Amino acid sequence: LNSTAALRSIDRNPAASPSPAVRVAISRDTLRALLQQLLKVRAHTLAITAPLSAEDCQVQSMPDASPIKWHLAHTSWFFETFLLGEFSHHYVPFDPEFKVLFNSYYNAVGAKHPRLERGLLSRPSLARVVDYRQHIDAALGAFVSVVAEADLRTVLERVTLGLNHEQQHQELMLTDLKHLLSINPTAPVYYANAPHPEALTNENPDRATQWISLSGGLIEIGHDSSTQATTRFAYDNESPRHRTFVEPYAIANRLVNNGEFLAFINAGGYRDPSLWLSDGFDQVQRGGWAKPLYWQQDSRSHWHEFTLSGLHTLDPEKPVCHISFFEADAYARWAGARLPTESEWEHAATHATSAHLLLQRDDQLWQWTASSYLGYPGFAAAKGAVGEYNGKFMCNQFVLRGGSVATPAGHTRTTYRNFFQPEKRWQFTGIRLARNQPQQR
Amino acid sequence: LNSTAALRSIDRNPAASPSPAVRVAISRDTLRALLQQLLKVRAHTLAITAPLSAEDCQVQSMPDASPIKWHLAHTSWFFETFLLGEFSHHYVPFDPEFKVLFNSYYNAVGAKHPRLERGLLSRPSLARVVDYRQHIDAALGAFVSVVAEADLRTVLERVTLGLNHEQQHQELMLTDLKHLLSINPTAPVYYANAPHPEALTNENPDRATQWISLSGGLIEIGHDSSTQATTRFAYDNESPRHRTFVEPYAIANRLVNNGEFLAFINAGGYRDPSLWLSDGFDQVQRGGWAKPLYWQQDSRSHWHEFTLSGLHTLDPEKPVCHISFFEADAYARWAGARLPTESEWEHAATHATSAHLLLQRDDQLWQWTASSYLGYPGFAAAKGAVGEYNGKFMCNQFVLRGGSVATPAGHTRTTYRNFFQPEKRWQFTGIRLARNQPQQR
């Protein structure tokens, strides 16, 4: 998975490990309950494909996307490889060829089918991949009784990781599907009836952005793996919790909306290089960019937006979506503001949410930050293959914070770090502005 | 269609048109019978897809190939566009968007969906495309009664063209499918039980090639559209019949076989630039070519060949297949021979066949000739969109003669001109050698 992170290794630093008393708390019943929760999550993965044909599930519409069928298989492969194959000694792989076919990027596991050729595999069929899922589900259902006592803690961690991995793919399935349908000249509808996953709202009774001022200082961000270990999952890239210094700043209470972004377009924003990073303006020219990814202008110059429920008239009050970092950065410059750093975002999300000041925090769109995706001070990737989950992608990507309409409920948290390259637009990404505040002396 | 040709326009030269007496022969009954034959041909197109899933029919495995679903739709579009839409005044298109989606390359018809993106259209589904076929079949079945008397002759010609067009796509479906399955690491089987379309034979009781000597001279080749007009179809690129001078030559009685080609490989044929055209050797190096397209060597150096019925041990006596012009040309040079020109091939096919001298003439593999694909003297493409069928491709391609195991029975004739670029290998293409003969004085 491109936008994720491996299980935080609680044993990395022996001195920081939970005490024996805490370890006792991990019982077989805990695992049983977690596996039941997992099976419900996995059932939802399949439910996402209900309105889709075998053909819809076959196609890879661009290099960044994967076929829905591949997602279904890979999320099963994940449990077969990292759970059943490792901790269930009698487990027989469903099909030995799947080991290579559905390995995404784990070099430690061995060979991988080329990423760009995922859509060329008409076999196995969708039906067989669904069989594969059911085979894995059955094995997971029976798994609790075959785990060795000594493996319970590790297994619990792996199941938790796998559950979060599955949820991440649920979001990717929707974004990949949206791209696939968007390039079809017939503008197909994924799911016509409400409630559908693309329920962007315009929850700003007073339309003008409110600026929330925060004084910053020497703050702490990140996940504290030493004390929260058994109660709360976080990816390894959210740790360690650490100190960082933040100057006084203000952050917008809501996301930039379509109407505001339209003003940027109408002001010539896409044609003025002084607003853009150099790489960004190169991308604008190379890609012929003049609008967000899924906007369309009809012959009468009216604006429409392609969504999973088809083409709709653009609603100026809904948050602007499918925006690259480059566009978010240029818009912010044009608006006399800037993007928040991830420290600022996390600080505000922690301190401004309680007072209901920070709207659209994590249920609408991922929010680009001004921070490159790098390891926190003291970060070390988990050992083994699952250590490839996050750490090896810390280069040439920017951090997004929050969550989106396509993110499964409860999946994210204030320390969550999503990340994509600055030119990517097919995720549910939007803009929250920030600005400097004069220092109070 | 890439490898075809438009209907010979018998009205191009008024003076050469058939006499009124001949015209009388075209009755409505003739059209009725032809339409019935067409529907049988079209039923076979669908039958080819019987062992395939919707996913198999969705994928475009490389730029040269098209999805099976696209073939099914395009061959229906052909009749909708050039027959029903033009001669059936009450005909309502099945879906107006199909006009663009399934236009292959007819600029005169209007816009086209980009060729390289055919595999990205998950909608319309296979089921809907099959509905489309049935809609067209029904309209064709009822068509005979709605054709105006004055259109009978033109309609008959168009139906004939469409029937031949449909047959060409039947062969392309098999070659495109073979490529799709070949790139799947699981080596899937299309059709395990005999009789399958890939029935290459080794019909050479005495294995050594026999050379058939012909004296040539001022011969005639090509289709005579003036006298055969009403009795025999030919594409426009087979006309006019014309004189050409051929030096004495000899032609091999059979195709080069796998064992012979293996000797070329083992002699370092793929590594010796002196055997190759310059563009050919560039292609060998760029593509890492060291064997025919579908050959595989296992870990014990045994050779296998991927076929529509799966992987098989290489049979040294079967004709070598999936050979580019470049490889055929290099092999011939290595063997001290050359490829025949298309004049030589047609002359031999006409004069040597009756005596059962020329084996494997048109039922095994297409045979590369040394002739570029150009218009015959006096050639003119048909008027209108159907004139785009053949003429506009007369550049940078070489002529193939004969026919293959994948060609529908009765589809080709001795004047038939197939053509592909010299680096293409996914068609059922093989090698027949020729050589110069000293002049008899």
Added chain:
Amino acid sequence: LNSTAALRSIDRNPAASPSPAVRVAISRDTLRALLQQLLKVRAHTLAITAPLSAEDCQVQSMPDASPIKWHLAHTSWFFETFLLGEFSHHYVPFDPEFKVLFNSYYNAVGAKHPRLERGLLSRPSLARVVDYRQHIDAALGAFVSVVAEADLRTVLERVTLGLNHEQQHQELMLTDLKHLLSINPTAPVYYANAPHPEALTNENPDRATQWISLSGGLIEIGHDSSTQATTRFAYDNESPRHRTFVEPYAIANRLVNNGEFLAFINAGGYRDPSLWLSDGFDQVQRGGWAKPLYWQQDSRSHWHEFTLSGLHTLDPEKPVCHISFFEADAYARWAGARLPTESEWEHAATHATSAHLLLQRDDQLWQWTASSYLGYPGFAAAKGAVGEYNGKFMCNQFVLRGGSVATPAGHTRTTYRNFFQPEKRWQFTGIRLARNQPQQR
């Protein structure tokens, strides 16, 4: 050299060799005279560079072109490799590294510096390459006395080949230089004062094209190597002389001029796919073609043409130049005509020239023919490295006939076959039309 051909091997067929009496005619004096002629030709090569700076001689402006410095070195390498190194036993190479650096495409000679990187070699400097030329010239001057008696005939043939090779590079130097200067925004002048090499004329007192009718029939074309061997040089690709059948045809007495081509542009010729080969229209769209290579339109829509003497107002009566095969073919179709085959061109050049009917035959522009560049019946490339001169390029190119303002005087003849890919435009190429004639019965 891309557009050339190796020495016709007179010994290929022993029975056809000249008689001993003829052989006697090749004396050391003949060789001495030929070498003197060669040195004059080589002096002219250097004279071409007189107006150029070292920088002008350094740059490779596109993959098809080579730096002037490279031409100077390669034409010296040719004599060092194929003459001095082979027949002068005491010859010491000027610099052993040059063997690889200046090998153009002779696989039999060994490794080659990559063609696309010729312009990246700042060393050896131009001055050192000129030293190299002088070293070779000195060795050629002293060469006559060191040749063994037994080698005289072969050496004479090689010197002749090298002289013609040198002349071909003289033309290529001008075309490559013209391209280099053309991409410079400052529109530099190569040679301002007359007489310069780009002296296109408008020698048609009565402007309308005259059509010369020829009856064709079973004619002969090509170079007769058996009888002309000692008196006249021809490349191997011009042989053997052979019979070919030509239908009655007419050929234009002059080349298409700028005014006529402008009418094609103004009629939308570049935008109408029905006029173009499919590959040609793809090229038009990919390259954004809307005019001949070196035409420019100023802000007031006036047309200018970049030449070696700078930018000039377009003269409507001069022949249109720097035209690809695709453009020539499309123009001919638009004009209701076609391009001549090379048989037709050679036949007309032989029979219509004496009566001064065929104007601008070989002193203005190369003329695209409708013929692919293939070997004549019975063609076999010369043995050894010089056999790579022509034969290995017989693929995906079209034949041009005639000669151009940039061709050294006396270099071509009616059997001469030049060849380039159909999209190339940087040579001095133009259009002569032909059309079918009704048969006289």
Added chain:
Amino acid sequence: LNSTAALRSIDRNPAASPSPAVRVAISRDTLRALLQQLLKVRAHTLAITAPLSAEDCQVQSMPDASPIKWHLAHTSWFFETFLLGEFSHHYVPFDPEFKVLFNSYYNAVGAKHPRLERGLLSRPSLARVVDYRQHIDAALGAFVSVVAEADLRTVLERVTLGLNHEQQHQELMLTDLKHLLSINPTAPVYYANAPHPEALTNENPDRATQWISLSGGLIEIGHDSSTQATTRFAYDNESPRHRTFVEPYAIANRLVNNGEFLAFINAGGYRDPSLWLSDGFDQVQRGGWAKPLYWQQDSRSHWHEFTLSGLHTLDPEKPVCHISFFEADAYARWAGARLPTESEWEHAATHATSAHLLLQRDDQLWQWTASSYLGYPGFAAAKGAVGEYNGKFMCNQFVLRGGSVATPAGHTRTTYRNFFQPEKRWQFTGIRLARNQPQQR
């Protein structure tokens, strides 16, 4: 310039401007002295080209590099555009076409000649570009007397910026030249005699790396533009000086040397994906990387290094050079360490240098840091065209600190931020390691 930054705008925040008393200090004499210093710097630029031919100065050997001739012209264009053209009212441009030809990337100045085509301009010649330099030098020499009193401060700042810009190009000229010579199979020598610019030393009497421990804390880094404004230049990207929190860490006292890096190679470092960032390993495979850029292994497996003084046997004690960020990062991981952040580097350079603990700080090789190149908190690019100098490149690059053997003496400082993309190797870049320290409590 790719690796630079625009003049810090001291007027950005009026409240922070120097007091009137300070302003008085900028007299015409100060400007006169600075201009004299500038002319000496510019004379050195030309001196770098002394051993080079016009051809050496013409070639652009890869997209990242520029021709030496272009550097000479662009550094003159810089003064013509940003100084003479703006502040000398009677100044006449040397050649109006140069405005576009030698604009590097300043969109605010107007059109630019395409970067990838810099090497294709044989005109203007090197001689004319040298004339251009002399013309600018003369104008700069006379400039002090024509500057308006009111412009003195701004002019002084611009001259300072231009002087630093000129120095940056001096380093780029050497790195671009080194690449050009390196791809020449003859391994040419730029400058055989000592002292040459590539004087890498092995100044580590005891070879083992010493680790310098620092306690970090809430430190300050960056240039303080408010108090140092008139005494010390810094680019805008070095400001503002700001607080940042640093955990305890250790930093290596010297750079990684060739012997150590060879151990990484011999241990299979280039073949083990677990050591690399994902993008890094992709680059390794795509580029076939198995060693630093300029290392060569001869037929007896001995290692050599290409330098500006030719090929030399690899010295295991000299610092390893021409290393990408990807290689530095992978090496550090293999060595059980990491790269320092730029905060750590600057902190160590400030506090550890005085005690002579930090060897090879800025006179050997640029040192990759783990920090992405982003704006400091409160950073704002300068207004106008010079604001394009640094800020628009803050994306997908990593910061390098220190300086190199090719950096002009006195050019850098501890706050200096150099930056390149993580795959670049043609700069003089090396590795200094860091590692975490347990917290002292």
